[in-house]
Each structure stands twice: as C-alpha cells, then as structure tokens.
Amino acid sequence: MAYSDKVIDHYSNPKNVGTLDKASNTVGTGLVGAPECGDVMRLQIQVDNATGIITDAKFKTFGCGSAIASSSLATEWLKGKSVDEAVKIDNMDLVEELNLPPVKIHCSVLAEDAIKAAINDYRSKNGLEQLVFEERIH
Amino acid sequence: MLKLPIYLDHNSTTPMDPRVLEAMIPYFTENFGNAASRNHSFGWHAEEAVDYAREQIAQLIGADPKEIIFTSGATEGNNLGIKGVYEMYASKGNHIITCTTEHKAVLDTCKHLEKLGAEVTYLEVQPDGLIDLKALEAAMRPTTILVAIMYANNEIGVIQPVKEISAIAKKHGALYFSDAVQAVGKIPVDVIADGIDIMSFTAHKMYGPKGVGALYVRRKNPRVKVTAQIDGGGHERGMRSGTLNVPGIVGFGKAAEIARLDMAGDTERISKLRDKLENALKVIDETYVNGNPAHRLPHVSNISFKYVEGEGLMMGFNKDIALSSGSACTSASLEPSYVLKALGLGDDLAHSSLRFGLGRYTTEEQIDYTIKAVTDTVLKLREMSPLWEMFKEGIDIDAIQWAHH
Numbered sequence: 228m229a230y231s232d233k234v235i236d237h238y239s240n241p242k243n244v245g246t247l248d249k250a251s252n253t254v255g256t257g258l259v260g261a262p263e264c265g266d267v268m269r270l271q272i273q274v275d276n277a278t279g280i281i282t283d284a285k286f287k288t289f290g291c292g293s294a295i296a297s298s299s300l301a302t303e304w305l306k307g308k309s310v311d312e313a314v315k316i317d318n319m320d321l322v323e324e325l326n327l328p329p330v331k332i333h334c335s336v337l338a339e340d341a342i343k344a345a346i347n348d349y350r351s352k353n354g355l356e357q358l359v360f361e362e363r364i365h
Numbered sequence: 366m367l368k369l370p371i372y373l374d375h376n377s378t379t380p381m382d383p384r385v386l387e388a389m390i391p392y393f394t395e396n397f398g399n400a401a402s403r404n405h406s407f408g409w410h411a412e413e414a415v416d417y418a419r420e421q422i423a424q425l426i427g428a429d430p431k432e433i434i435f436t437s438g439a440t441e442g443n444n445l446g447i448k449g450v451y452e453m454y455a456s457k458g459n460h461i462i463t464c465t466t467e468h469k470a471v472l473d474t475c476k477h478l479e480k481l482g483a484e485v486t487y488l489e490v491q492p493d494g495l496i497d498l499k500a501l502e503a504a505m506r507p508t509t510i511l512v513a514i515m516y517a518n519n520e521i522g523v524i525q526p527v528k529e530i531s532a533i534a535k536k537h538g539a540l541y542f543s544d545a546v547q548a549v550g551k552i553p554v555d556v557i558a559d560g561i562d563i564m565s566f567t568a569h570k571m572y573g574p575k576g577v578g579a580l581y582v583r584r585k586n587p588r589v590k591v592t593a594q595i596d597g598g599g600h601e602r603g604m605r606s607g608t609l610n611v612p613g614i615v616g617f618g619k620a621a622e623i624a625r626l627d628m629a630g631d632t633e634r635i636s637k638l639r640d641k642l643e644n645a646l647k648v649i650d651e652t653y654v655n656g657n658p659a660h661r662l663p664h665v666s667n668i669s670f671k672y673v674e675g676e677g678l679m680m681g682f683n684k685d686i687a688l689s690s691g692s693a694c695t696s697a698s699l700e701p702s703y704v705l706k707a708l709g710l711g712d713d714l715a716h717s718s719l720r721f722g723l724g725r726y727t728t729e730e731q732i733d734y735t736i737k738a739v740t741d742t743v744l745k746l747r748e749m750s751p752l753w754e755m756f757k758e759g760i761d762i763d764a765i766q767w768a769h770h
Contacts, residue, residue: 244749261767263712265674269751287751291676
C-alpha cells in the first residue's frame with residue numbers, strides 16, 4: 228500500500244510534536260488507543276481561559292505513518308480554533324485531507340477521540356461538565 | 366558502491382540467480398516438450414531435463430531422486446504432505462501433532478482436517494521459539510499418525526531440533542513431516558540423518574523461480590505414501606497429477622545445485638553481515654532479538670524496537686529498504702504476528718518488530734546503510750512516542766487502563 232504525499236509529508240516533517248504541562252488547568256490532555264492495538268496517541272491543547280481559544284496544541288503518537296499524520300494534522304487544525312469549534316472536527320475530514328485508505332480510517336477515529344478526550348480533560352479541570360459523545364464502533 | 370533499494374526480505378522470496386535463468390531459457394522455446402510424452406524426442410528431452418533436476422534437488426537434501434515429487438510450491442507441498450498422510454493412514458489413526466508457530470499453510474491444513482474428523486494437538490513453543498521435546502513426547506498417542514513440525518521458522522528463523530523430533534515420532538510409530546521451505550538451500554538438510562519422512566520446500570526461497578516446489582516422500586525405512594490431492598494423469602508416481610512445469614523444474618534443479626555448492630561460502634559471508642547488523646542495532650536501548658540466537662538460520666534477524674510501531678518504523682526508510690514487520694497495522698484484525706505472540710511477547714513488542722532477511726546479493730555497504738537508517742528512524746520516532754516518554758519518566762505502561770478497540 229502506498230501512502231499519500233500528505234501522509235508522507237506529515238510523517239517526515241511532523242508538526243507540533245511535544246509535551247505541554249499536563250498539570251496546568253489551561254492544558255487538556257487526551258491519551259487514547261492501546262499499545263496492544265499498535266496505536267497510542269496523546270494530544271494536548273493549551274487554552275486561553277479568557278477567550279476559549281486554543282493557543283497551542285502538541286502531540287506524541289506511537290503508531291503507523293497514518294496515525295502520526297492524523298495527529299500531526301489534528302494539532303494544526305486545533306490551533307486558533309475555539310474549544311467549541313474544535314469539538315466539531317470530524318474524523319472524515321482528516322481522512323479526506325490525508326487521503327487515508329479504508330484500512331487506515333481507524334487512525335483518524337483515534338485522532339478525533341484524542342481531541343475530544345483532551346477537551347473533556349480541559350473541561351473537567353475547569354469545573355465544566357463532561358461532553359458526552361456518541362459511542363462509535365472502531 | 367551502494368546499491369539501492371536494499372532488499373532484506375529474503376524469507377519472503379529471493380531474486381532468481383542469473384545462472385538459474387540461463388539454465389531455464391531453452392526449456393520455454395526450443396525444448397518445450399511435455400515430459401510425459403513418451404513417443405517423441407520433444408518429450409524425451411523434457412523428461413531427461415526433469416530427471417536431471419530431480420537428481421540435483423535430491424542431492425541437496427540427501428534423498429534418492431525417485432523420492433522427489435514436484436509440486437507448484439510449498440503451500441501445495443504442505444497440503445499434499447499432511448492431507449495425503451491423513452487420508453492414506455486413516456486406518457491407523459487420526460491424530461496429528463503440530464505447533465502454534467507453523468506457517469498458515471500447515472495450520473490451516475490441520476484446521477481443515479479437524480473438520481473432517483482429525484484430532485490435532487497444537488504444541489506451544491518456548492519463549493525462544495523452540496518446541497519442548499518433553500511436551501511432544503507427552504502429546505504422542507497410539508492414534509498419532511503424523512508429527513508436523515517445521516524445520517526453521519519464517520519469521521524468527523529458529524531451527525527446531527529436527528533429529529530429536531523425528532526420533533520421538535519414530536519411537537511412537539508416527540511419520541514426521543517437515544515444512545523445510547526456509548531451511549533447504551540455506552543450511553545443510555539431510556533427510557536420512559534428520560529422520561524426515563515427508564518434507565516440503567520450494568524453489569523461489571533459494572534463488573530459483575516461483576511456482577515450483579517439491580515434496581520429499583521417503584521410499585524406504587519406512588516406505589511412505591500420500592494420497593493424491595489432485596487427480597488426473599497419474600504423474601509423479603501417482604501422487605501429483607498435472608503436466609510438469611519443465612522450465613521451472615530445470616531452474617529449481619540449477620538453484621539446488623548452486624545452493625549445495627555455494628552454501629558454505631554464502632553462509633559464512635551472510636551470517637557475518639547479519640551479526641554485524643544485529644550487534645549494531647542491539648546497541649539501541651530497549652531492543653530485543655526474538656528467537657533462540659544459537660539455533661537460528663544464518664541470514665535472519667528479528668528485532669523488536671520497543672515503544673515504536675513497526676509499520677511506522679518501516680515508513681522511515683521503505684523507499685530504500687524492503688523488509689517485513691510483525692506489526693499488522695494494515696490487516697483488518699489489527700492483530701500482530703501470531704508467531705511472536707506464541708513466544709509470549711506482549712502485543713506491544715510484536716507490533717514493534719522488524720524482520721531482516723539477508724541474502725546472496727546483500728552487501729556490506731547495504732548493511733551499513735540499513736544500520737544507520739533504522740537507528741535514525743527508531744530514535745526519531747521515540748522522540749515522537751508517548752510510550753517512550755512514559756518509559757523515560759518511569760511510568761508503568763502495563764498498569765495503565767488502555768481503552769481497547
């Protein structure tokens with residue numbers, strides 16, 4: 228299976244690899260996947276509490292090239308969005324942008340889950356209720 | 366001069382040796398006869414060529430030429446060997462012993478026979494990939510007709526204790542079948558000394574053409590017969606019908622002859638390169654060599670690079686280096702290698718493995734390039750790996766409640 232140019236580009240030059248202070252209440256952390264499944268993504272957002280805008284996003288991913296590309300692209304899309312807008316990022320948008328083949332769709336699902344988990348972590352740190360997302364079949 | 370791309374997937378298939386191709390060419394066009402045509406020179410030429418190849422192949426494994434049954438490859442050989450014995454010896458029993466790290470062509474054949482009434486014992490392997498001879502002994506029953514244990518494993522390269530296995534089978538009156546596709550042509554295989562009754566192998570793993578293989582079927586002490594699985598003209602002593610693939614067989618014969626003559630030199634050179642590669646990669650933290658290092662094919666190394674995923678790792682250099690991973694990121698099941706799991710490796714280590722399979726044309730420059738490319742990519746991906754960061758922080762990754770998909 229050949230990778231799309233966009234996947235190769237994100238894999239070769241990943242954007243926003245790194246770590247934010249997970250103890251800070253302006254940072255939300257989402258850790259999803261499992262080593263046994265061959266994919267673990269950690270996605271973090273830094274939120275400006277006054278404006279609700281995501282000012283920074285970082286990721287680290289254990290997984291295949293498509294998983295790395297999905298999380299790299301997700302961090303790019305997150306920066307500058309409000310938390311409310313970020314919730315709306317759909318995995319199929321990642322699939323389309325990266326040209327992921329059907330066997331790699333789960334990578335994009337994982338990235339979407341990581342975004343939502345990071346947002347919920349941020350919300351819980353700031354006394355906001357957890358958003359409930361539809362259970363999806365992976 | 367460094368030659369790119371680098372092919373390090375020789376357990377999957379090998380390039381054909383130019384000497385093999387040269388031997389084959391006349392048998393496509395000039396000498397195109399059917400080896401079963403008994404009444405004209407075209408048939409005679411073809412038969413003569415097949416007989417010569419049969420001798421070349423028999424010599425490689427210490428067999429009599431009459432004991433070589435040509436097949437389309439090792440998958441067919443495994444099917445014919447196992448199903449053929451099951452049918453032929455049905456009156457003696459219905460129990461087969463095999464092991465969990467066999468190739469799918471053996472495992473799925475056994476599963477098929479279970480549906481038809483066979484009882485199959487799947488022996489577990491030890492953490493080094495070898496079977497436990499005591500467990501084999503304990504599994505033997507009066508109804509055991511066949512022990513089917515591979516000669517050498519395709520993923521980790523470990524060589525099973527074939528002589529001891531055949532002795533146990535013989536003691537209990539069972540036949541010993543060996544899938545020797547990875548071993549023949551790479552290490553000395555002698556069906557007499559090894560006590561093998563039936564053995565499948567194939568040309569394309571030893572620098573011969575694809576689409577041609579052989580099943581060794583012992584003719585004395587004991588005389589073994591297998592029931593044909595393909596009916597027709599009664600070729601190959603009635604065990605495998607079908608017009609012989611004469612050019613393929615000629616190529617197979619030539620490949621066997623080259624393997625026999627060049628084996629010692631090839632092994633010495635290739636195992637040195639393998640050791641160089643392995644020792645250099647073992648320097649990286651948290652890398653693990655899979656399989657028993659002392660009982661292993663000279664050209665294989667299977668290494669897990671913990672905290673990086675195999676497919677992601679390969680992507681770092683797969684433009685230039687071809688190899689395989691135990692990761693199964695693209696398979697629908699997302700299940701990693703069942704062979705590595707059978708060794709007791711966690712799924713995470715199985716997902717993190719690469720198989721390096723060196724070959725006749727692998728050069729030292731290519732190995733040096735590979736060492737650098739793999740090392741650089743592992744280090745780069747670990748900087749990107751949340752698991753590596755946790756490991757460095759002393760977090761017990763196994764204690765985390767992961768959400769399983």
